[in-house]
Amino acid sequence: MAAVRNWLLGLLGVLFVLAAVFAAGLYFLVSRLDVRAEVERAVEGATGRDLTLSGDVGVSYWPVLGLHAAGAKLANVEGGRAPAFLTAEDIHVGVELWPLWERRVVVRRLVLQKPAIALEVDQEGRPNWIFGPRRRPAPPSAPAPTTPAAPAPRPSEPTLDVTRATLRQLDISDGEVSFFDARRGAGWVVGGVDISSDLSNLELPMRVAGEVLFNERPVELDIEVARPGAALRGEPTGIKLNIESALLTARLDGATIAASGELSGAVTASGPSLRQLAAWSGAPFQGGVGLEQFEVTGRLAIGGGRYDFTNAAFSLDRISGRGDFVLAQHGGKPYFSGRLQLADFDLNPYLVGQAPSQPAPATAGEASIAVVAAPARAIDVRAAPTQTPIDFSGVRAFNADLELITGAVLVQHMRVDSARLNMVLHDGKLAATLHNLTLYGGSGRGRLELDASGEAPLMVQQLAFSGLDARNFLTDAANFSNIEGRVDLNLDLRTQGRNQVEMINAADGAAHLEVIGGVLNGVDLGGVSRTIRNALRGELIAPEARTPFQGFSATFAIADGVLASENLNFTTAELRIPAIGIIDLPARRLDLRLAPRSPRGGLVFPFSIRGPWGQVDYKWDGGGAAQREVLTRVRQVQAAARAGQN
Numbered sequence: 001m002a003a004v005r006n007w008l009l010g011l012l013g014v015l016f017v018l019a020a021v022f023a024a025g026l027y028f029l030v031s032r033l034d035v036r037a038e039v040e041r042a043v044e045g046a047t048g049r050d051l052t053l054s055g056d057v058g059v060s061y062w063p064v065l066g067l068h069a070a071g072a073k074l075a076n077v078e079g080g081r082a083p084a085f086l087t088a089e090d091i092h093v094g095v096e097l098w099p100l101w102e103r104r105v106v107v108r109r110l111v112l113q114k115p116a117i118a119l120e121v122d123q124e125g126r127p128n129w130i131f132g133p134r135r136r137p138a139p140p141s142a143p144a145p146t147t148p149a150a151p152a153p154r155p156s157e158p159t160l161d162v163t164r165a166t167l168r169q170l171d172i173s174d175g176e177v178s179f180f181d182a183r184r185g186a187g188w189v190v191g192g193v194d195i196s197s198d199l200s201n202l203e204l205p206m207r208v209a210g211e212v213l214f215n216e217r218p219v220e221l222d223i224e225v226a227r228p229g230a231a232l233r234g235e236p237t238g239i240k241l242n243i244e245s246a247l248l249t250a251r252l253d254g255a256t257i258a259a260s261g262e263l264s265g266a267v268t269a270s271g272p273s274l275r276q277l278a279a280w281s282g283a284p285f286q287g288g289v290g291l292e293q294f295e296v297t298g299r300l301a302i303g304g305g306r307y308d309f310t311n312a313a314f315s316l317d318r319i320s321g322r323g324d325f326v327l328a329q330h331g332g333k334p335y336f337s338g339r340l341q342l343a344d345f346d347l348n349p350y351l352v353g354q355a356p357s358q359p360a361p362a363t364a365g366e367a368s369i370a371v372v373a374a375p376a377r378a379i380d381v382r383a384a385p386t387q388t389p390i391d392f393s394g395v396r397a398f399n400a401d402l403e404l405i406t407g408a409v410l411v412q413h414m415r416v417d418s419a420r421l422n423m424v425l426h427d428g429k430l431a432a433t434l435h436n437l438t439l440y441g442g443s444g445r446g447r448l449e450l451d452a453s454g455e456a457p458l459m460v461q462q463l464a465f466s467g468l469d470a471r472n473f474l475t476d477a478a479n480f481s482n483i484e485g486r487v488d489l490n491l492d493l494r495t496q497g498r499n500q501v502e503m504i505n506a507a508d509g510a511a512h513l514e515v516i517g518g519v520l521n522g523v524d525l526g527g528v529s530r531t532i533r534n535a536l537r538g539e540l541i542a543p544e545a546r547t548p549f550q551g552f553s554a555t556f557a558i559a560d561g562v563l564a565s566e567n568l569n570f571t572t573a574e575l576r577i578p579a580i581g582i583i584d585l586p587a588r589r590l591d592l593r594l595a596p597r598s599p600r601g602g603l604v605f606p607f608s609i610r611g612p613w614g615q616v617d618y619k620w621d622g623g624g625a626a627q628r629e630v631l632t633r634v635r636q637v638q639a640a641a642r643a644g645q646n
Contacts, residue, residue: 047131050075077128082118089114109169119179170197184305190214202229220244247277262303270295285397290317319345330399337401344408385500392452396428413476428453442467458496465489485518504561504585508644511556520547557641561585564637593627
């Protein structure tokens with residue numbers, strides 16, 4: 001054991017002596033060279049930028065064995081925004097000793113400690129990270145030296161040939177990298193840059209790996225550049241990029257043009273919250289709910305402050321689909337544009353302010369609507385309206401210009417089987433044109449406008465539906481299930497308010513309704529028209545009572561939430577029942593006057609249906625008192641509706 005111990009001690013001693021010899025030799029070689037001037041001259045000649053070493057220059061023993069320079073500053077381009085392209089507290093150059101005897105530098109490792117690198121693109125799109133050798137002035141046509149030529153350096157004053165230098169590894173410790181695009185007036189800064197790269201040849205692949213700190217969150221990077229030399233010359237080159245962070249995991253395999261900072265290629269990206277990612281990147285969503293777990297795959301092109309996705313599959317919350325779209329910034333908000341094809345989804349969570357908790361299926365076409373909680377209907381003929389504020393913050397969260405093709409969509413209690421629409425959203429103002437809607441066995445089209453930029457949102461609807469299942473449609477839309485048949489509906493409505501009560505009270509416009517070949521449930525109008533005493537009997541106004549009809553139509557004027565018509569008309573096999581009436585949504589009251597006639601035109605029995613919903617009275621109106629009262633109110637509403645249109 002003693003022999004082994006002595007052998008190890010002897011080996012350590014030899015290694016120590018060799019290290020001391022190498023250190024002394026390095027000091028001897030460096031001390032014979034004007035390192036500061038030679039390094040400044042070589043870098044300036046290679047990059048075309050002035051290099052200043054304001055601190056100590058000498059031998060480095062740690063973290064590398066080689067050269068050391070403090071206070072380095074590499075100039076920016078002329079007219080650049082930052083005062084310097086690169087500053088560094090310390091630069092350590094790890095070199096091989098033997099080539100120094102030949103005045104040649106073989107750099108094994110370059111360590112930049114606390115560097116600050118300022119990347120910029122000017123108004124013309126020119127980057128500041130493209131370097132070129134400094135041009136030497138042209139020699140005079142007729143040399144006429146007036147001073148003697150400088151003597152050649154003596155052997156005791158050797159120069160350092162750094163132009164023959166090679167680099168094997170580059171490390172950046174505790175650095176900062178900033179970027180500013182003058183074309184957009186925007187940029188970013190990352191700090192805590194701790195990265196390392198392996199580099200053997202500028203025309204061979206280079207790998208960069210490490211960690212940076214962006215907006216106080218760590219991000220792990222793994223980058224492979226196919227031809228670093230091409231990137232430095234502003235030429236296209238292949239790139240593979242991996243990003244790992246708490247909010248984003250991304251992979252990109254493509255190409256980059258260093259002269260413009262553009263990237264393109266196949267991408268996969270995912271994260272737990274798009275909302276948090278947007279806020280972290282500096283473009284937060286303003287209010288609303290949802291926009292959490294996301295995933296996207298496809299082709300991506302990054303440039304000019306925008307992200308272009310083509311042939312992309314995506315999922316967001318419980319929404320999934322495919323399409324071509326662009327993500328950028330507009331007015332400090334996320335901005336989406338493009339064409340998307342969406343699978344089935346439920347809008348209700350966003351309307352009631354309760355974001356869905358489960359992610360969407362991975363692929364479009366496999367999605368199914370997962371009902372969370374249906375909000376109150378815009379108009380509910382059975383339930384009283386509420387003063388609960390309606391949350392429209394979702395339309396203020398981002399801007400968009402999209403063409404959407406959807407599968408089934410749930411909105412409140414209504415289901416649209418499919419639709420195509422064009423939507424523009426800007427600062428809380430939404431305009432949507434709807435084409436090719438299929439719903440309730442029929443079709444629809446129209447236009448929606450919503451201005452939620454102010455305190456009291458303004459809504460405009462111009463919709464036309466045809467061939468709908470009347471009972472299912474009116475049940476889901478207004479909680480009114482008493483009519484069966486096929487319905488055509490035209491609606492032109494304008495309203496404003498912060499809650500359901502205000503929206504109903506402010507409703508103005510017009511509507512036209514036609515139902516073909518149906519049944520009115522809950523009342524036998526023919527029986528009521530024959531005798532007022534029968535109207536008081538339960539079987540004529542009970543839930544099981546029915547009025548089959550061949551057709552029903554009505555045109556309504558709408559003012560302040562009140563619907564008025566003087567051309568209501570039922571047609572049954574036995575009777576034609578013209579009517580006038582008022583449907584007062586704010587007061588939840590019905591006032592109708594009906595005048596049933598036989599097919600030959602004879603008067604059968606005029607009567608009125610008046611009172612609060614669910615408590616109406618049926619009365620004979622032979623003297624026409626109800627007719628006069630209802631007609632007066634109808635004319636008032638019609639006049640108010642016309643005034644509201646002007």
